[in-house]
């Protein structure tokens with residue numbers, strides 16, 4: 226059954242008439258970009274697709290969607306450097322409030338439950354606006370890719386995508402207004418904070434301690450030679466937890 230978009234909440238920024246539902250699209254990101262370019266969409270628009278056959282993740286990875294199994298949407302907002310974190314915290318709060326699920330941010334753009342991915346976030350720019358793409362594993366009964374999970378696999382019952390969206394957008398609207406304070410909330414939900422990590426960047430591998438998240442959502446690391454390094458989300462391909470020195474000492 227396709228989505229009943231009339232049952233989705235409309236707020237003050239993401240108003241009901243700005244929710245655009247498509248049965249089948251190559252990519253909700255691409256559609257949002259076209260609608261901005263041709264002057265149809267501005268801040269507050271939400272593009273949702275039941276089936277996405279040419280969707281994109283970060284670094285050119287594929288993100289496909291098939292009907293009720295998953296939820297793929299893109300929303301349009303004014304640019305700000307904290308959008309990935311605001312979106313990630315909103316997904317985490319929705320999962321907690323609606324399904325009592327405890328999830329974490331695997332910085333910069335994944336949401337995980339016990340290390341298994343449940344959601345990916347992709348932020349892109351067009352003109353003076355940002356397009357934020359969200360892909361969530363909702364009703365899959367087997368993990369859709371390696372090391373993944375879905376809401377249904379976690380709570381063991383079918384999930385309404387309309388309910389998820391109706392809960393997520395009011396939470397997101399509040400989080401978009403919160404400014405830098407969101408970083409304090411994000412810190413409580415970060416995988417690997419204070420741990421030793423290995424980072425795959427565009428320019429090679431960095432190893433060190435994940436110290437904090439800075440005021441612009443950047444990752445602050447103390448690398449092996451003791452220097453402090455700041456990394457923006459776009460610079461980081463992958464973060465892997467290393468055994469930390471204490472763990473190594475006890476082996």
Ligand code: BTN
Nearest residue numbers: 252254280281282283345358360
């Ligand atoms: C990632 O994990 O690399 C980010 C995945 C983002 C996927 C979403 S699904 C909705 C939107 N449309 C796309 O083509 N991609 C994003």
